[in-house]
Each structure stands twice: as structure tokens, then as C-alpha cells.
Amino acid sequence: MQNFKKYFPIFANNPWLVFFDSWASAQKPGYVIDWVKQYLENDYANIHRGSYDLSERSELLYEDSKKKVADFINANSRVEISYTYNATYAMNLLATSLARSKQLVKWDKVLVLISEHHANVVPWLILKEEIWIELDFVMLDDNYEIDFEDFKKKLDDKVKIVSFAYVSNVTGTIFDLPKVNEILKKMKNRPLFVIDASQAIQHFKVDVQALDCDYLVFTWHKIMAEWWIGVLYGKKELLKELRPSFSGWWSINWVKKDSFQDAWLPSKFEMWTPNLNWAVSLLKALEFIESIGGYETLTNHENELVAYFLEKFKKYxxxxxxxxxxxxxxxxxxxxxxxxxxxxxxxSDFMSEHNICVRAWHHCAEPFMTEYPKTATCRVSLYIYNDKEDIDKFFIALDELLNR
Ligand SMILES: Cc1ncc(COP(=O)(O)O)c(C=O)c1O
Structure with missing residues (x-):
């Protein structure tokens, strides 16, 4: 098994660390860390309205990162990519903008999965309180997959938005979203199809055109870039019609004392001073992934670890x-x-005493946790820098715990 730990300084600085909490946030490769430092030392300046060289160098890097992200998810164009702070922010921006644009009004219905992360529940609950939309939950079957009978039953004419995660952050299920899309396509008035890809994008190729989704959100700190940058993807023709729920300096064409005009895409949804060093960090995170062999390497490595973990788990x-x-x-x-x-x-406290980082509780999926496992769980999440030795250490600690 290839050793990827050597690319991540955190492990050299903490030699005993077994990091199994990557689904909360992934560790950063030295390549990303060094590039951000280098960028801040050499090229940093605010972009957009600076015509001087430093500002233009920063602008080029920012645009490069956008192009890379567009390629990465197979978007039609970079103008379909808006940077936000994270997935939670992107989902809130989308939900409130849909309301502001009157694309979501009183008694319209939003469908989410029961297993959603709160980031895909609370923005809709706020609209339920504020403008009286309805929110309904599609259940999972006994195998933690979408219960398609329940989905079809709940998918009535009032549904305007179907907003599903691609991967559950509790069970790891890759939901059958192509099948969801097939069902939606057959509807006379197809609802908008929104995807939260926050736990998918770091594991396998997410192709927005193949999924035919209207909007997609995700967050970059889980895919080895720094925290504080996320993406709101939208189909160009839809983004054009959507009015941002708030605005500011870069999201306008002009402002008068009593009026303003929204900017064109993609600036319309990026109303602030852009997250420049974070954009550089994500550009470099994607370059790092390419340099180790892309998704194929990520997936093969993860599959090998999963098989090893499961083999060991049989005993328990x-x-x-x-x-x-x-x-x-x-x-x-x-x-x-x-x-x-x-x-x-x-x-999780016991594991922590053995330098093993796992996460306990409801994993920000309370509607699911109260419905299914009925209590908290302890989540062990794997990524590219884990190896079989980490898993061995986990099971040795587990034995000790169970024998107490
Ligand atoms: C499925 C899912 N969606 C959204 C989020 C929120 O991500 P962020 O905190 O970066 O906004 C998470 C974070 O764990 C998640 O697992």
C-alpha cells in the first residue's frame, strides 16, 4: 500500500497521530500549505478593480482556480461556479435567493432526505418559519438507501425543490441520484434538483452534467484545501434568473441613491472581497490530487482500507x-x-487517549439519528493518508476498551 502520509506535515509533527476524522475536515498536504504561504509572500493583493501587476497576478490565480473547479465537476463554464465560504453558506444563499426571487413561495414544498446534514435542513426550516413553505423528509429503507416508494409518494405537484445529499455523512451511502433524476425528468413540472456533494467530491468524480442537477453545493476543507471556501454551482440559465438574497460591492453593476442593478455572472453571487488565499489553496489541492493519480488513486486506496477494516470488524x-x-x-x-x-x-474519549481521532454524537444529522440508530454513534472516517497500520491501532484500542 502506498504511503501518502509523507505528503502531510501534520503526521511528521505528530508521529503517533491516527487521524480518522477526515469527514469533519481533511488534513492539508504540504504542497497546499507551502503554496498558500508562497502566494501570500509573493502575489497577494485584492482583485477585480486593481489594474496594477500584483492585483492582476492574483486575479489570474483566482480565475485559474475557477476554471479548474469547473473542469473538476464538468460544469459548462466557469461562470456557473460561485465561491462562498462553505457548503452551509452556499445552501443558505441558495435557499434565501430562491425565496427572494419568488421561485419558492407559501405552500411550496421542499423534499430532503431524512439523513441530511443540518446544512440542508435548517435553511429550509427558516423559510418554513418565514414564508410558510413546507418541508418534508424522504425516508431511507432498511439498507440506508433512498426509499423510492416513499419518495414517489411524497413527490406531488407542490414540490418545487428536491434537495438531496449525494453521500450520507453518517452511513457513507452513495445515494442513487441518477435514479432520482430519472424520476424527476418524467414530471410535467420538474422541481429544481439540488445536490449537497459535501461528502462525495473528495471520494469520486461528481459530474454535474451527467447528474443533470440544477444546483450543487460543496465545501473545500474536506478535500484538502483550507477551510473557508465553498462552491455554489448553478446552471447558467437558472443563475441568471436568480436574485441574490444579499449584495454588496462586487455583486452590482451600478448603484444609485435609490436603486442598484445586479452584476452579471458569476459576480452576482460573490458580493465580498474574495477569499483569495483559499482559492489558491483549492487550486493547489486539485493539483495535488492530480499529481498522485487523481480519483483513481483516491478510490483504490480507500477501497483497500475499507476491505481491510471490514475484515477486521467481522470479529466484533x-x-x-x-x-x-x-x-x-x-x-x-x-x-x-x-x-x-x-x-x-x-x-471517542478512550480513542483519544490512544491518539486516535474519531467523532461521536449525531454528526449534524439529528432528524436521522433520532429516527434510525436512535442514539449517537462513533464515526471513523478514512482518507488518503490513512493506512492499514492506523486500522490495526484502532482495533488494538478497541480490544482494550471491550476487555475493560
Ligand atoms: C453532507 C454535509 N453537508 C454539509 C456540510 C457542512 O459543511 P461546512 O461546515 O463546510 O459548511 C457537511 C459537514 O460535515 C456535510 O457532511
Missing amino acids: EDKIELIWPKDEKNRVGVFSIKIKWMNQWDV
């Missing part, structure tokens, strides 16, 4: 519940476990 099946789909093809490397007689916080 009667003591520990694993909350995830049985079908190997439809999941990625996260293990939400529940030791039946224990508080999951105690499990």
Missing part, C-alpha cells in the same frame, strides 16, 4: 452495530459504529 459484529448499507458498491469509507452498552462519547 455481535458486540458493535455498524450503521451502513450492505451493498459495497454504494458506499464510501466511513464507519458509524455503536457499541451497544456504551456512551459513544466515552468511546
Whole structure:
């Protein structure tokens, strides 16, 4: 198994660290860290209205990052990419802009999955409180996949938005979104199809054209860039019609004392001083992924780790519940476990004493956690820098815990 740890300084600086919390936020390669430093030392200046060389150099890097992101998700054009701060911000911006543009009005219905991260629940709940939309939850089946019977039942004429995660951050299920799209396509008035790809994009290719989604959001700190940059993707013709719910300096064409005009795309949704060093960090994170062999490497490495973890886990099946789909093809490397007689916080505290970082509680998916596993879980999430030795250390600690 290839050693990817050497690319990540955090492991040289913390030699005992076993990092299994990448689904909360991924570690950063030295390549990204060094480039951000180099950028700040050599090229940094605010962009857009500076005609001097430094500003133009920064602008070029910013545009390069946009082009790279557009290629990465197979968008038609870079103007379909707007940078936000993160996925939560992107979803809030989208929801409130849909309301402001009257594309979502009283009694319109939004459908989400019961397993959604709160970032794809609360923005709609706010609109429920404020403009009286309805929010309904599509259930999962016994295998933690979309319950398509339930989906079809709830998909009535009032539904204007279907907003689903691509991958559950609790179970690791890769939801069958192509099938969702097939169903939506057949409707006379197709609702808008929104995807939260925050736990997908770091594992496999997300192709917005193949998915035929209208909007897609994700966050970059989970894919090895720095925190504080996210993406709102939208089809160009839809973004043109959408009015941002708030505005400021870069999102206008002109301002008078009593009126203003929205800017063209993509500036319309980037109303602030842009997150320049973060944009550089994501450009470099994507270059890093390419340099190690792209998604193929990420996926093969992860699959090998998943198979190894599962083999080891067999011994514990009667003591520990694993909350995830049985079908190997439809999941990625996260293990939400529940030791039946224990508080999951105690499990994560115990792991922490062994330098193993895992995450306990509801994983910001409370509607799901109260409905299905019924309590908290302890989440072990894998990424490119993990290896079999990390998994061995985890199971040695687990044995010690269970033998207490
Ligand atoms: C599925 C999903 N959506 C959205 C988010 C929110 O991401 P951010 O905090 O970067 O906005 C997360 C974070 O864990 C997530 O797992």
C-alpha cells in the first residue's frame, strides 16, 4: 500500500497521530500549505478593480482556480461556479435567493432526505418559519438507501425543490441520484434538483452534467484545501434568473441613491472581497490530487482500507452495530459504529487517549439519528493518508476498551 502520509506535515509533527476524522475536515498536504504561504509572500493583493501587476497576478490565480473547479465537476463554464465560504453558506444563499426571487413561495414544498446534514435542513426550516413553505423528509429503507416508494409518494405537484445529499455523512451511502433524476425528468413540472456533494467530491468524480442537477453545493476543507471556501454551482440559465438574497460591492453593476442593478455572472453571487488565499489553496489541492493519480488513486486506496477494516470488524459484529448499507458498491469509507452498552462519547474519549481521532454524537444529522440508530454513534472516517497500520491501532484500542 502506498504511503501518502509523507505528503502531510501534520503526521511528521505528530508521529503517533491516527487521524480518522477526515469527514469533519481533511488534513492539508504540504504542497497546499507551502503554496498558500508562497502566494501570500509573493502575489497577494485584492482583485477585480486593481489594474496594477500584483492585483492582476492574483486575479489570474483566482480565475485559474475557477476554471479548474469547473473542469473538476464538468460544469459548462466557469461562470456557473460561485465561491462562498462553505457548503452551509452556499445552501443558505441558495435557499434565501430562491425565496427572494419568488421561485419558492407559501405552500411550496421542499423534499430532503431524512439523513441530511443540518446544512440542508435548517435553511429550509427558516423559510418554513418565514414564508410558510413546507418541508418534508424522504425516508431511507432498511439498507440506508433512498426509499423510492416513499419518495414517489411524497413527490406531488407542490414540490418545487428536491434537495438531496449525494453521500450520507453518517452511513457513507452513495445515494442513487441518477435514479432520482430519472424520476424527476418524467414530471410535467420538474422541481429544481439540488445536490449537497459535501461528502462525495473528495471520494469520486461528481459530474454535474451527467447528474443533470440544477444546483450543487460543496465545501473545500474536506478535500484538502483550507477551510473557508465553498462552491455554489448553478446552471447558467437558472443563475441568471436568480436574485441574490444579499449584495454588496462586487455583486452590482451600478448603484444609485435609490436603486442598484445586479452584476452579471458569476459576480452576482460573490458580493465580498474574495477569499483569495483559499482559492489558491483549492487550486493547489486539485493539483495535488492530480499529481498522485487523481480519483483513481483516491478510490483504490480507500477501497483497500475499507476491505481491510471490514475484515477486521467481522470479529466484533455481535458486540458493535455498524450503521451502513450492505451493498459495497454504494458506499464510501466511513464507519458509524455503536457499541451497544456504551456512551459513544466515552468511546471517542478512550480513542483519544490512544491518539486516535474519531467523532461521536449525531454528526449534524439529528432528524436521522433520532429516527434510525436512535442514539449517537462513533464515526471513523478514512482518507488518503490513512493506512492499514492506523486500522490495526484502532482495533488494538478497541480490544482494550471491550476487555475493560
Ligand atoms: C453532507 C454535509 N453537508 C454539509 C456540510 C457542512 O459543511 P461546512 O461546515 O463546510 O459548511 C457537511 C459537514 O460535515 C456535510 O457532511
